[in-house]
Structure formats: C-alpha cells, structure tokens
Amino acid sequence: MTPRAAGTRALTVGIDVGGTNIRASVIDDDGQVLDTVQAPTPHSARALEDALDRSVRDLARRHPISAVGLAVAGFISADRSTVRFAPHLPWQNTPVAQRLTDRLELPVLLEHDANAAMWAEYRFGAAAGGHNVVMVAIGTGIGAALLNDGTLYRGTHGVAPELGHLQVVAQGRSCPCGKRGCLERYCSGTALADTAIELLATDPVHSVLAKEVALDPGSLTGRRVAGAAQDGDPLAVRVMADFARWLGLGLAFVSDIFDPDLVVVAGGVSSSAGLFLDEAREEYARTLTGAGHRPLARIRTTQLGEAAGMIGAADLARAAVAHR
Secondary structure (H helix, E strand, C coil): CCCCCCCCCCCEEEEEECCCEEEEEEECCCCCEEEEEEEECCCCHHHHHHHHHHHHHHHHCCCCCCCEEEEECCEECCCCCCEEECCCCCCEEECHHHHHHHHHCCCEEEEEHHHHHHHHHHHHCCCCCCCEEEEEEECCCEEEEEEECCEECCCCCCCCCCHHHCECCCCCCECCCCCECEHHHCCCHHHHHHHHHHHHHHCCCCCHHHHHHHHCHHHCCHHHHHHHHHCCCHHHHHHHHHHHHHHHHHHHHHHHHHCCCEEEEECHHHHHHHHCHHHHHHHHHHHCCCCCCCCCCEEEECCCHHHHHHHHHHHHHHHHHHCC
16 A cells, blocks of 8 residues: 555545444545545454554545544553553554554554544634634543644643543542542533432432433433433433533633633533533633633534544644655
C-alpha cells in the first residue's frame, strides 16, 4: 500500500476504535466523510490489529489513502505512538502505531478520542474560532479535551485532562477508576440511572418511569431516563435537573482553572441537551468564582456528533504527514 499520487485530494482514514465497534472512514481535507466501514471490536490485540488492517485495506481499494489516524479511549503516550492503557481494549503499553505502520506501509498516528473530537470541532465544527476551548464528552463516563490557542493540551505524559475524575463528593459514589465521588458518577449517562434509583429510594414519586423501574430495575438506562424526561415524567425531570446542576458545577470548576472562552458539550448525552443545557448554564454562571464580575464562556453542543473522533484523527494524521 502506497501514499496517494500527486494531484489527488489529501485523503486520510480516521478510525474510532471503540470497545464494541470499529468505525473507519475516509476523510477529505475539508473534514467531509466520503466512505465508512464498520466491524465488531475483537477481544485480543492480534485480532484487533487484523481487523484494523482489513478496514483500512477495504477503504484503500476504493480511495487513495495517505495516512491513518486512530481515535482511542485510553492513555496515549506523549508521542502518540503507544497505547499505555485502554480500559475497553486489549492493548497495554503496546506500540500500536508502529505495528500498523509496518503492516499497512502507511503513516499511522494515535490520538485520545476526546482530543480527536475536539480537534475536529475546532477545525470544522462548533469550536471554530475558539481560542481556549474545553470539550466535555458525556457518554457512559466523561471524556475531556483542552485546546489552548489552537494547540491540544495533552500534559507531560500525554494523559491530560481527566476532568471526569475530579472528586466532587467526598466518599461519594464508587467509580471504576478506584476513587469515590468522581464527577462522572453524577454527570454521565450511567449517572442518570444511578440518580433515578437514589431518588426513588429516598423520595418515591408517582411516575411511569418509577413503575417501570419497580417492575424491572435492570431496564433503567440513561437513554430511558432522557426519553422519559422528554415526555414530562416527574422522576425523570428531577433526574435531569440534578444532572444539569452537576454539569454546571463541573464547568465552573474547569473554568476556575482554565478560563476558557468556549465549552463544547459532546458525547451521546449531548443529543438530549435541550433537557439540561440551559439549567447547566445557569448553575455555571452562579457558581463560577467571581460570578458577575467576569465574562462567561460560551457553551455549545457538538456540530459533528459521533463522527468527530474519526474526522479529528484523520485530520491530525494528515497534518503529521505534511510536517514530516
């Protein structure tokens, strides 16, 4: 496999390497998705790399590809070559970029999935024109990214920022990270279900959602809570109000440290932003240090949605090749 011929558009492949599925897309230099393939995520490192190889080669048969970018939920080394740890993937301290470069004979770059999504929104979406930008990607947990004057901030060891694991409740809900009271335990898709259960235990209310939970507690999901809130269910509405409060408080914490001009709310939960974002903005404006005496960050939702990680990874790979 060889890089694109001179005179063709700069096409790269961006891959969202998720715990359940691999989605690989051909992206042009305007951030447009031209072609996509998808496959289940294997559970061994060798099988996963085989699947990535097949996905890229499938796309390369139809398009001239110059580089590949992988968006991975996990700790990526500062040089973006190695996956140090990924909780839902079989890589640990694995030189993934070099392995795939050798197999594909194409440059391969790794990026944290939230960083990749942030970059895509900065280049082509909701963060365009921003200077100091925070992305909060809310799904099962919280992913986050920081952009400082057009540069992604990765920290000394490539793992910054972990905003979802700011401790907001001493000895609060247990978190898979090993701590208790992390922000994502109160402000995530998983947290919506947990909050509903806690509210029912302390203050039962009459609602359709409450009856359904009583009959089958395992049926409760964040998506179900959001749907019930959309229908006006009183329990679900209270849950969303609690979620909004925690999101606003979290954004105030981040703003006290980073002082952004723009916040982009992304992730699966952002599709329900109409249920919580206005209240979150109000909580943020109330709890920000110096409230009333300083400008507030603009708070927007994603424009690129679930494609952002692939678009950003592809664009970062394109830029890396161009600067070699």
